[in-house]
Amino acid sequence: MQIDQNRYQIQGVDVLEIAREFGLPLYVYDAEKIIEKINTLQAAFRGVQLKIKYAAKALTNVSILKLMRSRGIDVEVVSINEIRMALLAGFEPGQIMYTPSGVSFGEIQEALALGVRLNVDSLPLLEFMGQTFGSTKPVGIRINPHIAEGGNIKIQTGHKDSKFGISMEQRSQIRAVVERYAIPVVGLHIHTGSDFKNADAFLKGAEVLFELANDYPNLEFLDFGSGFKVAYREGDHSTDIGELGRKVTAAFQNFCEKYGREIDLCFEPGKFLVSESGVLLVNVNIVKENPSRTFVGVDSGLNHLIRPMMYDAYHEIVNVSNPTAEKQTYSVVGYICETDTLGWDRSLNEVRPGDVLALKNAGAYGFSMSSNYNSRFRPAEVLVYEGKPYLIRQRETFEDLMRGQIEVDFEEEITVKK
Known part of the structure; x- marks a missing residue:
């Protein structure tokens, strides 16, 4: 503009x-500005296997979803109707990451029947997945890293008292459920909130996931959510995407070397893109x-x-x-x-x-x-x-x-x- x-x-x-x-x-909406933001992110993380998953809740219009898909972007959703809209926009089920919070088990089953990927947000849901599907449904696990950073308290989602994710202090309980049912864990996920000003908050979350990754030898991805700060007025601070890319890429490459193989590094930007x-x-x-x-x-x-x-x-x-x-x-x-x-x-x-x-x-x-x-x-x-x-x-x-x-x-x- x-x-x-x-x-x-x-x-x-x-x-x-x-x-x-x-x-x-x-x-x-200016499509050119959306494409510019996508290009900025892709350029900042060229040294890793990057997957960008648009957080559909930010702007859930089917034409916007189609624009994202046309630029090679996957999608992250939080409800069954966002799944339906993503499918309508042409996303393949495997391109849709479903990260619900406190929804009914019936909705979970409906979503899995559509073939989407699931991030498990609670121990009860993990237990349900084991009891219902045993070792047949691979899952990601959303971790609460106990990091209280970001903007307004209403958009901080990774602090100890947040409803989101499974507490990092429940690590042994997560492993016990996973081992009891032989649940295939293919990813670990965090989202600590919005409006982070620099890379340090992401690196704190990354260290949590790098440590927990030692429990799961068959991971396909680590997902760091999003929360990049955008400028709302002249002189406003925004996340330095170049700095973020350099620091997080270096840390992730070091992790992959220790882990023994390369896996996907995922981000879920919503506000940043639109x-x-x-x-x-x-x-x-x-x-x-x-x-x-x-x-x-x-x-x-x-x-x-x-x-x-x-x-x-x-x-x-x-x-x-x-x-x-x-x-x-x-x-x-x-x-x-x-x-x-x-x-x-x-x-x-x-x-x-x-x-x-x-x-x-x-x-x-x-x-x-x-x-x-x-x-x-x-x-x-x-x-x-x-x-x-x-x-x-x-x-x-x-x-x-x-x-x-x-x-x-x-x-x-x-x-x-x-």
Whole structure:
């Protein structure tokens, strides 16, 4: 994405033209930016057998999944419906890594029947796999490494009190279950959370997996999850992928030499691949001057981008309709009947009713965490590919809101009883 003096463009396409064609509010994704991120990761880990598995929960649109597959990327999923969507996008079952957390055993069986690979997240699930399948189903095991690093506490998943993974302190219990049923363990997995700034956090997790790998002679992969930090504002720190590649590659090569053979090094980036590709375009409904501050009310809110309210996340906001006007200070708020702030005290080019604002870094956990709260429609989605915008999800309608609801006429029931 680029901004010149008068136009905000994605691959040379003016976002105002996209807004006029597809309506607002609207998610717009830049395929070129996604491909750039894939290339960055692949270039950083050339010295190992690298497998990139896109974390589908970040942006679960079938066209985005197809784009990932076209670039040689596998996929990581956390639910049965993400599995179905990945299969629909053309992934082979062996390219799909399923890492559920606390789901029913019935869902596990349904997923395995589809042929996907499974990461086991708990001792009860490991016991179930042994009792049900014995030695016939190879598994990966997700380990909780007791590492409390990363960003907001809500996205830290590897600390001792996290619900995710099997504690590293339960190493002997894992081995006991595996040996009792001769379960084939083909991989070890960790994901300690999001927004790591440097390679050191990954190296801490790597040391845990390198040590546990000694228990399992037939491993095919070690999976380090993801959590690469992206920049949300000018001057923001982001993960140095080059440094990460150098340090982790060296450590992994040393491990493989000691292990006796090469295995796959896996990462599961979600936000890193899609966050910067996306903008949420919104229309300004009202500019409301209060004694203490000026509010800009837009036709969107936490139902379309919950991250500011849920994680105190910062998303840069740009007035794309009036890019050369003098700057003023505004608080940008949504139309949801809650405290619904998208950005406090932002310096924006003068905002007028009818202007279009762009909220940046909306590619990850925007639509995928959206809702119909207040009975509002979810936006359409557009992907710009090779300079052309493609509609990849229709805007919802009232019929979509009512689908599945069953109307009961209670007045008629009362009349019948009388």
